[in-house]
Amino acid sequence: MQKCKNCNEQFSWTKIYHSLWWNYKPIHCNQCGATHKVTIPSRFIFVSLTILPMVIFANFLSPFNNPFGTIGIALFILVIGSMLTPFCVRYKKSE
Structure with missing residues (x-):
């Protein structure tokens, strides 16, 4: 799981998950207030684990x-992929 670049506070799975589904909204650290934005490669990871497998199937x-x-299994694949994304995406501290 991603940690804050300032204070090393670990972000919660829920905070990262909501950030990804709400148009890659920046995450604010609860400890120090630093803002972190999702990286461009992480956006590709998100799509690769959610939308792409569903469409291919x-x-x-x-x-x-x-x-x-078909739609039921595709939605199941979407849900499973989206639950794995908070472990794979990375954020960078915004200046």
Whole structure:
């Protein structure tokens, strides 16, 4: 999990998760008040773990003839991928 660059306070999973889903909103440290922004490579990681696997499954890998089954599994893939992203993304301190 990412830590604050100033005081080494660890950001919570929830704070990072909400930051990613609300248009990459900056994170403010609760300890020292420093602002951290998501890096550009982390934005690609977020998309690679959430949207991309869902689209690939729905368009190319779906074994179902039923569109509801395909959509259900694709949404499941989206949820699992999005829950993993707070462990993979990185933030940098904004000046």
